[in-house]
Amino acid sequence: MSALTIAESSAVVGELRRARRKRRVASIHWIDALYQVYITGLVSVVVVVLLSGAIGDDEVSVAGIADVKDHGPAAAGLLVALAVFLGLRSGSRGGPLALERPDVRHVLLSPVDRGVALRGPAWRQLRFLLAVGAAVGAATGQLIVRRLPGNAFEWIVFGALYGLTAVGLGYGSALLASGLKVKHWVASLIGGLLLLWSAGDVIGKLPLSPFTVVGHIAVWPLESDWLAIIGVALAVVLVIAGMRWVSGVSLEAAERRTALVGQMRFAVTLQDLRTVLVLRRQLSQEHPRSRPWIRAARRTPRFPVWHRGVRSVARWPLSRVVRALLMAAVAGMAMRTVWNGTTPMIVVAGLALWIAALDAAEPLGQEVDHPGRTDTFPLPRGQVFILHLPILFVVSVVIALLGAAVAVAPIGSSVPVGPGLFTAFMAGLLAACGASVSVIQGAPDPVDTLSMVTPEIAGTRTVIRTAMPPAIAILGVTPLLAARASFLGAQEPPPINAAMSLALPLALVVVLVAGYIRFRDEIRKWMADASEQMSPTKAAERQREERLAEEAREAAALAESKRLAREASSASQRAKARQKPKTSKPVSPPPDGVRGGTSAKPIGRKRDQT
């Protein structure tokens, strides 16, 4: 019993991996490979066309160029800070690698060098991410050159270099956090502070962030700064250090990750947001508290569904509470920014409240996750779901009002109290509606007849499914725009009245969503029936079934008729046998007006009497 040398480890692990890869590649059909290439190409072209449309072709003014020079590096640095933040958090949860579970059990528990076992997959993953980063960076550079001055080649090269650096820093941080077993809260804290520093630098409230230095790579063709090379060097150092310490990965985190990441990717492919949320919570070990924050009352609850929701919220783990507060703060800050003129921040406010509401929709999600249990309740599923909405509305509105507190705080240019509170109330309601739609709709049907008819329908449905819930949440913040328009205009009607003028249409959205939740099953059944009726194949099948049923009915009638005829015939024969010799019977004359016959001929056609 001895440890394997690095060379031996490398030989054993490499041999098997090569054999398995060969087998896997051999099992991929060329049509599938071609289809993947086609889909990737198609998506890339669509993204580039959309981006190019968004960027436009007009040359940026001199003032605009100066603005890009001033704020561009900080903004680009913010993206790098985000990559590092995500990398640190992923690493603290056993990422960025997602090994196979048997690899954890058999390879990492064997006496091979763990570095050898892990560096191969890490390099492969890094190679792929670097290629994506470089491609995205180069494509962005190529698009930017249409609006900003400079050499196209330079923009493409430095765009690619920026992408490579961002990936290197993010991936290196992840590997290092994983190898050094950095605690999750420590990683979140460090990453969060770096992110805040960069965000503060973007708005000019904090001194130069280290990532702004890296961001200079992105605007190099406008203004070269040799300090930016430090960022590239730092990325290289981080990746090398990460590879050096990769063997320190926690097997507990790695094994948990192996099981969940694959499922999560699959759920993302299916746009199944609920499953993604549940798996993400498992990955981050976000479990409900064993002891609730508030103890339950002993008496029997009068409204059990409401009570069940309250108990669920009372067990929120601290991390979820912190996230809800953070989202409230983000929404509040975004509302302030909207009030001060940056209209697109309405999207950030709506999305933040929607994310918070997704957490609040957990009791509803639990019912959706267990349809077998819901079906045993003596009331329709839709009704059970509706009964879960009040607690969701309450929690979501409370979070939104906390956001409003940030928005109306009398520091600097704040949102007036009236419009702020009203907007928060409506935004909370609509965010809850968006979250409940996200949770209720779940994964798409595996066999969707309507979508299979034409790809256009499938595409449209996918877009609606994905965009509808956040769009509903964003709609909830629109009263702020109405109030702002009034505030900036003649103030007629006053801002609060302008905001409240949207109350009715938004309330209608709430009613529609509630109706959808209540009657979703019925609507789906009706749609399935309708789509079946529309199908030509189904119509032909239906005609055939009707014809067969008609033939069966005719055959049964014929058989019954024959039976009756046989019975009538045998009764007649028995009567004849019992007949006494005929005696003359006096026949009374028929009454006037009656022309009835006295014939004993059997009823029916000749062929039916046999």
Place this chain on the structure above:
Amino acid sequence: MSEAQPAALVATDLSKTYDDLVALQPMSITVPPGQSMALIGHNGSGKSTFLRMVAGLLDPSAGEIEIAGFDLTDVEARATTSFLPDDPVLYDDLSLREHAEYISKLHGGDGWDDYAESLCVRLGLEERIDDLPSRFSRGLRQKTAIVLALVRPFSLLLVDEPFVGLDQPGKLVLLDVLAEVHAEGAATLVATHDPSYVERVDRSVALRDGEVIFDGTASVEEVLHLVGG
């Protein structure tokens, strides 16, 4: 056993908590080389948590583990410890033979050998050696895991709920194999619900709610009394 030989396992103040849930209270235990030990307790008592920490699959919240004189993080500790889990974890695209070959080589062995073959025969897997275990039933997968835990060298065998999913012949073979392994000088640590197993071991440790409530030689009746069976 030589006196100078280090203990097969030394766990000192080992504990595991998940947020506010205590899975294992601080536990100290020493397993001498070659000792057979049963870890008994009802569901949630901390048996599997303890074994998984010793195997290196769970990070202890506190405490230290030493295996054959090596720290748990040392590669020598991994070379010494074999873990037979209650949930067999197998590759989807490798046959039983390929699994055994690979694991043997990872531990410096020659690959498929007569011992692996004989284990398969004893467990009734001789016809399935070239089949994919991913298509096996629960019991056959468990038998595959037994083969994989034994085809490599070890001096400490950790076994978690070994009889789950096994048919009666399989259970008997496993009991025989555990006895053979013990006879050859390996220490065995078996977590089980089966009270009758305690009669076959040198020592029994009973756990309740993550705490050691008994450590010594126990009869079946005592075990039933201890774990509430």
